[in-house]
Amino acid sequence: MLDGMTTTRPRPPRILRTRWTPGPTPFALCPVHVSVTDFTARGHVQAGAVALAGLRLRRTWHRTPGALGLWLWADLAGRRSGSVSVWTDEVALKEFVTRPDHLAIVRAHRGRGALRATAWTAEDFDPDEVWSRAHSLITGPTPWPHGPVHLEEA
Numbered sequence: 001m002l003d004g005m006t007t008t009r010p011r012p013p014r015i016l017r018t019r020w021t022p023g024p025t026p027f028a029l030c031p032v033h034v035s036v037t038d039f040t041a042r043g044h045v046q047a048g049a050v051a052l053a054g055l056r057l058r059r060t061w062h063r064t065p066g067a068l069g070l071w072l073w074a075d076l077a078g079r080r081s082g083s084v085s086v087w088t089d090e091v092a093l094k095e096f097v098t099r100p101d102h103l104a105i106v107r108a109h110r111g112r113g114a115l116r117a118t119a120w121t122a123e124d125f126d127p128d129e130v131w132s133r134a135h136s137l138i139t140g141p142t143p144w145p146h147g148p149v150h151l152e153e154a
Contacts, residue, residue: 012139012140013075013077013078013080013138013139013140014075014076014077015073015074015075015135015138015139016073016074016075016076017071017072017073017074017131018055018058018071018072018073019071020069020070020071020127021058021061021062021069021070021071021072022061022062022068022069023061023062023064023066023067023068023069023070023086024062024063024064024065024067025065025066025067025068025088027068027125030088030124031089031121031122031123031124032068032086032087032088032121032122032124032125033086033087033088033089033090033092033093033119033120033121034084034085034086034087034119034120034121034122034130034133034134035083035084035085035086035087035093035117035118035119036082036083036084036117036118036119036134036137036138037082037083037115037116037117038080038081038082038115038116038117038137038138038144039080039081039082039109039113039114039115040078040079040080040113040114040115040116041079041080041081041109041112041113042079042112042113043079043112044079046079046109046112046113047076047079047080047081047113049108049109050081050105050109050112050113051072051074051081053105053108053109054072054081054082054083054105055072057101057102057105058070058072060101064096065092065095066087066088066089066091066092066093066095066096067085067086067087067088067092067096068086068087068088068125069085069086070083070084070085070086071083071084071085071131071134073138075138079113080138082138084130084131084134086125086130090119090121093119116144118137118144118145120133
């Protein structure tokens with residue numbers, strides 16, 4: 001309480017996430033490449049369309065080369081959705097990003113929001129540690145290494 005007034009902290013976003021979706025690559029004790037994406041749509045209609053496109057793309061995950069697995073996540077009130085994906089290496093992630101089906105989704109939503117993305121390499125894959133780090137980015141306590149990229153620029 002300050003000078004008779006109460007202050008309230010903004011509530012952290014309520015993040016929904018899918019179950020872990022494994023890729024075709026079996027886990028081994030080796031370094032992994034982690035990618036986190038966050039798309040903020042301009043409106044709720046676009047937010048729903050982007051989230052639905054992500055769910056459709058997830059259906060191909062079991063045959064995505066170099067993919068160890070992924071979680072999709074959404075903040076419905078904030079019109080945001082994204083992914084936390086784990087790869088054998090950065091090359092596998094780049095190959096996925098340039099896949100025709102992924103590019104079609106990016107092009108379809110160009111100009112309808114802002115995208116943030118970051119990636120890092122971890123010595124081993126610890127699901128709890130990866131999700132905790134990604135969740136800190138998604139909910140705001142940890143700053144993103146880069147600002148948003150408007151899809152017109154992507």
